[in-house]
Amino acid sequence: MKRDFLNISDLTREEIYKIIEYAIDLKKDKFKDQSLKGKSIGLIFMKQSTRTRVSFEVGIYQMGGQPLYISGITTQLSRNEDIKDTARVLSRYLDGIVIRTYSHNEVEELAKYGSIPVINALTDYLHPCQVLADLQTIYERFGKIEGLKLAYIGDGNNMANTWLIAGGLMGLNITVATPEGYEPNGKAVKEALDLAKNTGANIEIINDPEEAVKDADILYTDVWVSMGQEDTEDRKKAFKNFRIDKSLVKKASNNAIVMHCLPAHKGEEITEEVFEEFADVIFEEAENRLHSQKALMSFLFNSLV
Numbered sequence: 507m508k509r510d511f512l513n514i515s516d517l518t519r520e521e522i523y524k525i526i527e528y529a530i531d532l533k534k535d536k537f538k539d540q541s542l543k544g545k546s547i548g549l550i551f552m553k554q555s556t557r558t559r560v561s562f563e564v565g566i567y568q569m570g571g572q573p574l575y576i577s578g579i580t581t582q583l584s585r586n587e588d589i590k591d592t593a594r595v596l597s598r599y600l601d602g603i604v605i606r607t608y609s610h611n612e613v614e615e616l617a618k619y620g621s622i623p624v625i626n627a628l629t630d631y632l633h634p635c636q637v638l639a640d641l642q643t644i645y646e647r648f649g650k651i652e653g654l655k656l657a658y659i660g661d662g663n664n665m666a667n668t669w670l671i672a673g674g675l676m677g678l679n680i681t682v683a684t685p686e687g688y689e690p691n692g693k694a695v696k697e698a699l700d701l702a703k704n705t706g707a708n709i710e711i712i713n714d715p716e717e718a719v720k721d722a723d724i725l726y727t728d729v730w731v732s733m734g735q736e737d738t739e740d741r742k743k744a745f746k747n748f749r750i751d752k753s754l755v756k757k758a759s760n761n762a763i764v765m766h767c768l769p770a771h772k773g774e775e776i777t778e779e780v781f782e783e784f785a786d787v788i789f790e791e792a793e794n795r796l797h798s799q800k801a802l803m804s805f806l807f808n809s810l811v
């Protein structure tokens with residue numbers, strides 16, 4: 507049966523560790539895995555992207571495959587062709603689909619009606635490819651994932667939702683601090699709490715950034731305004747205390763690191779000073795998108811890992 511990657515919890519904890527170990531291998535030898543030879547992978551983007559698009563295109567090339575970048579607006583999807591028809595057509599040409607769009611339901615429908623693996627490259631609800639790369643980065647830095655504490659400061663968006671679920675799955679303690687009214691999606695919180703019953707992860711949603719960072723090993727943030735959201739003055743006002751600055755970092759654990767999925771809006775969710783201090787980690791995360799996605803594709807498209 508085909509496997510999709512729409513949510514980080516579509517993989518088991520053991521599979522995530524296997525993929526991370528394999529990604530670390532591929533990082534040392536970029537042409538080692540040629541398992542996409544003869545395979546064509548479609549990359550459908552209904553939203554902008556720098557990292558995701560380029561890392562998938564380059565990764566597929568390095569694995570011997572053919573990446574096809576498909577800008578959503580140039581397809582019949584933008585003229586309301588059914589997702590389920592698109593899924594059935596593309597399944598007859600391609601060996602896999604990577605899709606970035608607005609509605610998570612559309613990605614689920616694409617996976618349901620397609621007969622080839624589908625990878626979620628970001629929806630309004632989740633961004634599992636980013637969290638997979640970040641888990642690799644955390645594992646490389648700390649030598650473990652389980653038992654650490656990650657404090658997410660900012661909007662209860664796709665990144666916050668994905669971190670909650672990943673925390674529950676991996677036994678990584680997560681505290682999300684958002685302004686009132688900007689909390690994460692209730693469905694993600696419920697899934698995280700259910701998963702945490704097996705791993706013992708502590709999952710918390712609060713409205714106080716200083717409280718959130720206490721004893722945190724990792725501080726994480728993302729833009730205040732995600733793709734598809736309206737950039738209003740009210741929103742900016744609500745978020746003004748949800749910025750990672752030097753004084754917030756000082757309140758975390760002594761060796762805490764700061765992570766950001768990028769793109770960053772310096773001066774909003776993170777100060778330029780903190781961003782530059784932790785630039786090594788932040789750009790390692792960006793690099794690991796390439797390695798972890800290659801390991802993921804090897805797993806999903808060939809079960810080779």
Ligand code: CP
Nearest residue numbers: 555556557558767768
């Ligand atoms: N972090 C991330 O997904 O970046 P892009 O939007 O540039 O793909």
Ligand code: NVA
Nearest residue numbers: 663728732733768769
């Ligand atoms: N939350 C951001 C993440 C970008 C990688 C967005 O959806 O725009």
